Amino acid sequence: MRILLTALIFVGGLFYLVTGLGFLVDPVNSGTTFGLKAAGPDGLSTMRADMTAFFVIGAVCMLFGAWRRNGDVLLVPAGLFGIALLGRIVSVAADGTEPGFWLPMAVEAVTVIVLLVASRVLPHPAT
Template sequence: MHFILVVLLALGALLDLLLGISFFVDPVTAGSDFGLQSPTPMGLSAMRGDFTAFFWLAAFCMGWAAWKRRGDVLWPALALFAIAFTGRLVNLIVVGDYEGWWQPMTVEALHVLVILAAIKTFPGRATPADPA
């Protein structure tokens, strides 16, 4: 089970790293893949900064957790993807569906499930033995 979680976390980290790079290098193209259009410098700045931060933080947490087999470093990534999924769910209820609505929600839900499984399976940070 540990090996499978390590592989899934590493693959998720790689996906998120690549998404972050795409937003950092070419926010116009990356944004259009997410249904965003922002021709203003302010919008491009927000896409380059905020989306990159989202995906790079998630990638870092998941990669570190996979490398060290530590569940405690996954809480920030869990919060990011759980909030993103919740926002999409609220939008689905309030605004309605659109073509392909289920794809990003599926990716976010899979992130949440893998991260939760890893948090439950991997130990937290190791503490030194009590010198008694």
């Protein structure tokens, strides 16, 4: 079970790392994938900074937590993706849906579930 969780977290962490670096290198194309369009240099810098930070920090914590088998570190990306999922749920209730709205929600939900389970299964550092 631990090996499976570690492998899932590594794959997810690499996916999110590539996504975050995509926003750093090419925010226009990466933003289009997420339904975002920058309104000029300020918008591009916001996408480049905020989206890169969100995905890269989440990914680094996932990769580090899985590598070190540290369940505590996995709570950081679980919180990040959990809040993102909450935001999507609120958006569905407030704004309605579009075709394919469920896919990012499913990815975030699976990520949160795997990270929370792993945070309990993987060892915690001695205090």
